[in-house]
C-alpha cells in the first residue's frame with residue numbers, strides 16, 4: 001500500500017522534471033538564436049547576405065596595368081578617375097587600390113551589374129529614339145495640316161477670282177451696246193472695260209500699253225497719244241478715235257473723210273511749226 005503510494009509520487013515527480021528540462025532547453029535555444037542574430041547584424045547586412053570572403057578575387061601585383069585601370073574605374077563611383085590615368089605607374093595603381101583588397105571588377109555579380117547598366121542604357125536609347133520618332137511624326141502631321149489649310153485657302157482664292165471674273169464678264173457683256181459700221185458686233189466704251197494688270201489688280205483696257213488699234217495697228221506702248229475708244233471683248237477688237245472717224249462711215253464716204261483728216265493734220269503741223277518759229281525756246 002505504502003509502496004504503491006511512493007511509486008505514484010515518484011512517477012509524478014519524474015514527469016514534472018522532464019517538463020522543466022524541456023522548457024529550459026527551449027529557452028536556451030531562443031537565447032542562442034537571438035545572440036546569433038545580433039552578431040550577424042553587428043557585422044553588417046551586406047556581409048550576411050551575399051559575399052563569401054574566402055573565395056573573393058583580390059588585387060595583386062600580378063595584375064597588368066590594364067586590369068588595374070579597369071579595377072580603379074569599377075571602384076570609382078564619383079568619376080574622378082576618368083582622366084589622366086595614362087601617366088600612372090603600377091605602383092600608383094597599387095597604392096590607390098590596396099594590395100589584397102577585393103577585386104570588384106573580377107566578381108561575377110559586378111560583371112552582371114555592368115551588363116545590366118549597359119542593357120539599361122541601350123533600352124533607354126531605344127525609348128528616346130521612339131519618343132523622337134513620335135515627336136517627328138506629330139510635327140510632320142502638323143506641317144501636313146498647315147499645307148492643307150494653305151492649299152484650301154489658295155483654292156478658295158482661285159474660286160473667288162473665278163467668280164469675280166465671271167461677274168465682271170457678264171457686266172462688261174452688258175456694256176456692248178454701241179453699234180457701228182466699223183465692226184459686226186455691238187461695241188463697248190474701252191474706258192469702261194477692265195483687264196488684269198496682274199494677279200491682284202485690274203486696269204482700264206485703254207490704259208494697257210499692249211492694247212492696239214485693229215485698223216492702224218498702233219500700240220499705245222509706241223504711241224502714247226493714240227486713244228483707243230471702242231472695243232469688242234469677244235473678238236478682242238479695238239479701234240482708235242482717229243480710225244473710228246473713218247471706219248464708222250459707209251464705205252463710199254471713207255476716202256473723203258481720210259483726205260479731210262490728212263488735210264486737218266497737215267494744217268495742224270504747219271501751225272505748230274509757225275508757233276515754234278515765233279516762240280523759239
Ligand SMILES: [Zn+2]
Nearest residue numbers: 111112113115
Ligand atoms: Zn550576367
Ligand SMILES: [Zn+2]
Nearest residue numbers: 213216240243
Ligand atoms: Zn487706229
Ligand SMILES: [Zn+2]
Nearest residue numbers: 185232235237
Ligand atoms: Zn466682235
